[in-house]
Amino acid sequence: GAVVSQHPSRVICKSGTSVKIECRSLDFQATTMFWYRQFPKKSLMLMATSNEGSKATYEQGVEKDKFLINHASLTLSTLTVTSAHPEDSSFYICSARVGSSGRVYQETQYFGPGTRLLVL
C-alpha cells in the first residue's frame, strides 16, 4: 500500500518556541492531506484539510494562526505549531489521500505514523 512518513516522530520543545512537523507521501502524489490530533485515550480529531497549492481548511475551534499548514507540493505538507504551550502537547498524525481509482474516498486515505509533541 501507499506509504506516508512523518518527521520527527517525537519532539520536545520549550514553551514559546515553534515546531514544524513534516508529512510526506513517499510513493504517490497526494492532492489532499489531513492533519489530526489525538489526546490520550481520546479519538483522532481532524484539525484541517489541505490541498496542494491552496490554503488549508480548518475545523471549527482550530486556530489557523496557531497551527500553520503548508501544502507546497504533491508529496509534502507541513504543520507548524507556533509559540507552543504545554496544552499543545499531543499526538499529531497526518494522512494523505490517493486518487480514487474507483474506490471510495476514505479507503484511499493513508496515515502517517504520527508525531508526539511534548511542550515543557
Place this chain on the structure above:
Amino acid sequence: DQQVKQNSPSLSVQEGRISILNCDYTNSMFDYFLWYKKYPAEGPTFLISISSIKDKNEDGRFTVFLNKSAKHLSLHIVPSQPGDSAVYFCAAATDSWGKLQFGAGTQVVVTP
C-alpha cells in the same frame, strides 16, 4: 462532542477465539463506516468498511455488522491470531466522501 464511541478501551482474547469489537454512534446522518487497525509506531491502516445500505460485510476473517436502528456496529475477527494484536479504530462519515469521525480505539491483545 464525541459522535463515535468505542466504550471498551481494551480487549483480551485467546488465539483461535472470536474477537468482537463494538462501536456506537450518535449522528443519524452517518452513512459510511470504517474500521482501521493500528500497530505501535505506525499509522492506522484501513481494514474494512460498510455502507448504510448493508448490514454485513465480510472480508476473510473480518466481518463488520451494522445495526442502524441501534446506531451500533461491530467488528468480528474469527479466528483471532497473535498478529491481530493492535489498536482498532472505528470511524464514520456522512457519505463516502465525507470527513471521518473516529472513536477512541480499542486495544486488542491476542494471547497464545
